[in-house]
Amino acid sequence: MGEFELIDRYFRRDGAPSPQVPLGIGDDCALLAPAPGMQLAVSSDLLVEGRHFLSTADPRRLGHKALAVNLSDLAACGARPMAFTLALALPSADEAWLAGFAQGMFALADEHGCELAGGDTTRGPLAICITVFGEVPAGATIRRNGAREGDDLWASGTLGDARLSLEAFRGTLSLPAPLFEQTRLRMEMPQPRVALGQALRGIATAAIDVSDGLLGDVGHVLRASGVGATIEAREAIALLAARVNARPGDLPDDAAQLDCVLAGGDDYELAFTAPPSAREAVLEAALNSGTAVTRIGRIEAAPGIRVLDADGRAITRRFASFDHFA
Structure with a gap:
């Protein structure tokens, strides 16, 4: 042929x-x-x-x-x-x-x-x-440079599923067969949030798709916007556990979950910012597009990203998002 x-x-x-x-x-x-x-x-x-x-x-x-x-x-x-x-x-x-x-x-x-x-x-x-x-x-594109101090930080869908599957492939952790197949599907057939993106026009102040890891990709938004952010790790981890319907013992320990959620790639969800006054509009956009969203943090004036644990204490360990040439 x-x-x-x-x-x-x-x-x-x-x-x-x-x-x-x-x-x-x-x-x-x-x-x-x-x-x-x-x-x-x-x-x-x-x-x-x-x-x-x-x-x-x-x-x-x-x-x-x-x-x-x-x-x-x-x-x-x-x-x-x-x-x-x-x-x-x-x-x-x-x-x-x-x-x-x-x-x-x-x-x-x-x-x-x-x-x-x-x-x-x-x-x-x-x-x-x-x-x-x-x-x-014209003029309605959601860009990376519009996040402002006081904005909420949101994520669509769930995070960490694809990284869980990849680590199971690598043999660094073990997942029950049904859970592995579920996360593998997320890695191999991600669902682009096209309808949500269009619904957020005029609502979101900035957005990016999460392809290389939440912290790394949100970092691009923060640098372009000249701001920083605090992320609630408890909310971020809840995105993973809720999506995979995991039972106690199915998922790795909290540290490994944090790695998957904060630094794992291939999720292809949207991370976006919007002012607190737009919370109802964000939820309506999510409902109309059939996509769940979760408020996971806030935008602040101080540069950098701060990650807080369930007790509000700063998590000091480093998380490395994917970089082809790092």
């Missing part, structure tokens, strides 16, 4: 051009048409085998995740997905793998009305690069 047959068989879809993508696969460039008064939001992510996913990853789940991590960036900006491009390096044209990958990717794309508009394929070590395009009303 040649390159162009591969594209036609697995990635070209039937149907007339859409208003948002008047020209897609088959030409030198795709054409996108954002609605009047809208701006394009663009993000790229590269996934490399052995670095971002295991060689044993189910191709359907991998197709889902490859697009999900990009849609999560759009969610953090409050953008509506429009289209994406796919650059794919493959060791070989494995038809079963391609069919599963395309199925998982297109299932998520259809869920969010996001069309494959083009890309490239080549032979090489397995790597997946997706660039996603969204639209957001």
